[in-house]
Amino acid sequence: MIFKNLSLFNFKNFETLDIGFEKGLNCFTGHNGAGKTNILDALHYLSITKSSINAVDSANIKFDEELFIIKSAVEINKKKHVVSCSVQLGKKKEVRVDKKEHEKLSEHIGLFPLVMISPNDSDLIYDSNEIRRRFFDSAMSQSNKAYLRHLIAYNFALKNRNALLKQFSDSGRLDSDLLQTYTSQLIEHGTPIYEERANYLNQFLDFFEQHYASLQSQNESVSITYESQLSEGSLKDRYNQSLQRDKVLQRTNVGIHKDGFLFTIFDKPLKRHGSQGQQKSFLIALKLAQYDLLASQKNLKPALLLDDVFDKLDDERMQMLLKKVTHETYGQLFITDARPERTMALLEHNQLKARIFEIEKGKVQNTTDYEPTQK
Numbered sequence: 001m002i003f004k005n006l007s008l009f010n011f012k013n014f015e016t017l018d019i020g021f022e023k024g025l026n027c028f029t030g031h032n033g034a035g036k037t038n039i040l041d042a043l044h045y046l047s048i049t050k051s052s053i054n055a056v057d058s059a060n061i062k063f064d065e066e067l068f069i070i071k072s073a074v075e076i077n078k079k080k081h082v083v084s085c086s087v088q089l090g091k092k093k094e095v096r097v098d099k100k101e102h103e104k105l106s107e108h109i110g111l112f113p114l115v116m117i118s119p120n121d122s123d124l125i126y127d128s129n130e131i132r133r134r135f136f137d138s139a140m141s142q143s144n145k146a147y148l149r150h151l152i153a154y155n156f157a158l159k160n161r162n163a164l165l166k167q168f169s170d171s172g173r174l175d176s177d178l179l180q181t182y183t184s185q186l187i188e189h190g191t192p193i194y195e196e197r198a199n200y201l202n203q204f205l206d207f208f209e210q211h212y213a214s215l216q217s218q219n220e221s222v223s224i225t226y227e228s229q230l231s232e233g234s235l236k237d238r239y240n241q242s243l244q245r246d247k248v249l250q251r252t253n254v255g256i257h258k259d260g261f262l263f264t265i266f267d268k269p270l271k272r273h274g275s276q277g278q279q280k281s282f283l284i285a286l287k288l289a290q291y292d293l294l295a296s297q298k299n300l301k302p303a304l305l306l307d308d309v310f311d312k313l314d315d316e317r318m319q320m321l322l323k324k325v326t327h328e329t330y331g332q333l334f335i336t337d338a339r340p341e342r343t344m345a346l347l348e349h350n351q352l353k354a355r356i357f358e359i360e361k362g363k364v365q366n367t368t369d370y371e372p373t374q375k
């Protein structure tokens with residue numbers, strides 16, 4: 001999949017932007033706060049229908065404006081499409097492909113696959129299980145429509161069941177039949193979600209371990225373990241056993257929304273036992289494994305976005321990473337770096353061609369097609 005170009009209107013710190021992309025490597029340089037990440041975030045919007053940073057859509061409209069528009073011509077399987085996303089204050093978000101609006105945003109997920117590696121990924125290590133679940137859910141949803149449908153239905157049933165428990169606490173009356181209906185829905189949709197998560201992780205781990213191993217030369221062992229209540233006995237019994245607790249806490253305590261993914265290095269929690277470089281390599285391997293699985297399931301090369309990825313990596317890891325992602329197994333690549341001299345040195349050292357965009361205060365100051373000097 002190739003983003004041919006990008007145009008922005010009032011998106012974050014860009015009033016307008018019109019740029020054409022290289023089908024291989026695209027680099028964005030510029031000072032902190034220039035707008036490099038914002039450009040990648042716009043591509044993220046076109047693929048995932050939301051920002052990778054701000055969950056609130058309106059926060060991505062340029063300050064004091066009312067509407068943003070992101071638009072791109074995208075080539076996928078030799079066909080060209082125009083994809084756009086717009087958010088206007090007080091209106092619902094619109095995502096269109098060839099001018100046709102999706103009825104549901106979920107229909108768009110997976111059409112233009114993309115993987116982004118960003119500094120915010122460290123939340124995956126430090127934050128709660130919810131963030132890790134969200135990562136795997138999002139990764140799986142891009143390639144598995146049925147999974148996404150189960151997830152949406154599950155979350156709807158969970159919301160209803162929790163509202164019913166809350167109502168019970170307020171009124172003292174519980175509609176047992178309705179509670180049973182919601183519990184059955186949680187079991188109906190939760191079971192395939194559990195099976196798919198286990199299945200996905202199984203395939204994922206092969207790619208993940210290979211990537212981690214290839215980013216360092218020390219033979220560090222890393223792993224991910226999936227932990228779920230669903231692996232322990234009858235789910236129906238567990239809901240029954242938990243009912244009293246659910247009533248007191250006014251929420252559902254059993255189900256796949258409680259699943260965990262444990263990240264380890266040398267069988268110890270990565271959060272406490274991994275160095276900064278090891279954690280960063282772990283996160284990169286995680287995203288590259290996501291990329292590989294997505295590519296094989298979709299039978300195409302998703303776009304790969306690397307935001308500030310070189311920071312905290314030593315020279316060896318940085319070289320290994322760049323060599324890997326510019327290999328032909330990967331497709332179009334977008335890299336940001338606040339240090340232009342580092343980008344240039346990497347391009348020269350690895351003899352790579354690239355289009356370089358120098359960004360300053362929400363504008364492209366310069367675009368250069370860089371050719372390495374012949375060695």
Ligand SMILES: Nc1ncnc2c1ncn2[C@@H]1O[C@H](COP(=O)(O)OP(=O)(O)OP(=O)(O)O)[C@@H](O)[C@H]1O
Nearest residue numbers: 012013032033034035036037038059061062063338
């Ligand atoms: N809704 C908005 N309206 C206007 N400006 C915004 C909005 N949201 C963010 N910004 C501005 O965007 C800029 C940040 O852009 P971005 O994160 O893309 O920078 P960057 O070039 O990636 O910097 P760094 O090197 O620090 O990562 C900040 O100056 C911020 O104030």
Ligand SMILES: [Mg+2]
Nearest residue numbers: 036037308336
């Ligand atoms: Mg940035």
